[in-house]
Amino acid sequence: MKRVTFAITGASGAIYALRTLRALLMQAVQVDLIVSKFGWMLLREEGGFDGKQEVFPDFLADRYGEAVKNGTCCLHAFGDLAATVSSGSAASHGMVVVPCSMKTLSGIARGASSNLIERAADVMLKERRPLILVPRETPMNLIHLKNMVSATEAGAVMVPAMPAFYQRPETFEDLADFIAGRILSLLGIEHALFPPWEGHLQM
Numbered sequence: 625m626k627r628v629t630f631a632i633t634g635a636s637g638a639i640y641a642l643r644t645l646r647a648l649l650m651q652a653v654q655v656d657l658i659v660s661k662f663g664w665m666l667l668r669e670e671g672g673f674d675g676k677q678e679v680f681p682d683f684l685a686d687r688y689g690e691a692v693k694n695g696t697c698c699l700h701a702f703g704d705l706a707a708t709v710s711s712g713s714a715a716s717h718g719m720v721v722v723p724c725s726m727k728t729l730s731g732i733a734r735g736a737s738s739n740l741i742e743r744a745a746d747v748m749l750k751e752r753r754p755l756i757l758v759p760r761e762t763p764m765n766l767i768h769l770k771n772m773v774s775a776t777e778a779g780a781v782m783v784p785a786m787p788a789f790y791q792r793p794e795t796f797e798d799l800a801d802f803i804a805g806r807i808l809s810l811l812g813i814e815h816a817l818f819p820p821w822e823g824h825l826q827m
């Protein structure tokens with residue numbers, strides 16, 4: 625069973641987090657979930673989750689069906705710097721931050737480790753494991769761009785919240801599944817979230 629650390633921060637795009645979580649859990653991934661304070665606000669405002677934090681896995685099962693119970697979802701407190709995922713000895717295959725705010729991007733790029741998301745990301749970089757960031761902001765200033773360069777130089781992979789349209793999306797879920805699929809591919813997890821590009825253009 626693959627184990628993935630999954631962080632949600634307070635940038636717009638709760639649907640990217642929800643669809644990626646759904647896909648990972650359906651593929652029987654063991655998810656260590658960390659949500660920032662603003663991430664919880666995002667899940668309430670954009671994601672329709674207004675329950676207590678500990679029932680969030682039940683919310684996923686209610687919304688997406690029993691198949692998400694193929695995997696497991698273990699919630700860690702944002703401020704718990706002693707959680708398992710704060711150590712390189714935790715057997716995590718990789719980490720995703722989706723969506724990734726400019727504030728969290730900055731903390732990761734500087735190696736701040738001032739909360740569990742920043743610390744778990746720092747651990748991924750030092751252990752040379754995959755760290756996938758899904759930044760969302762527009763327009764971006766030079767500080768945002770430089771932070772993306774610093775994080776990339778340290779080993780992170782940027783997957784900007786920029787869905788493609790060649791797969792002819794019909795719903796918001798289709799758009800978000802494009803990003804979810806790119807993330808799963810980078811983690812080496814199979815999926816059928818969108819058909820692969822077959823190279824045929826009608827001229």
Ligand SMILES: Cc1cc2nc3c(=O)[nH]c(=O)nc-3n(C[C@H](O)[C@H](O)[C@H](O)COP(=O)(O)O)c2cc1C
Pocket residue numbers: 632633634635636660661662663724725726727728760761
């Ligand atoms: C409604 C709303 C939307 C926001 N959208 C974004 C966004 O798209 N990108 C971003 O970088 N910050 C956004 N922010 C600001 C972040 O939530 C804020 O910087 C926060 O401190 C991020 O903290 P976190 O990274 O710990 O979640 C938004 C804030 C609010 C209230």
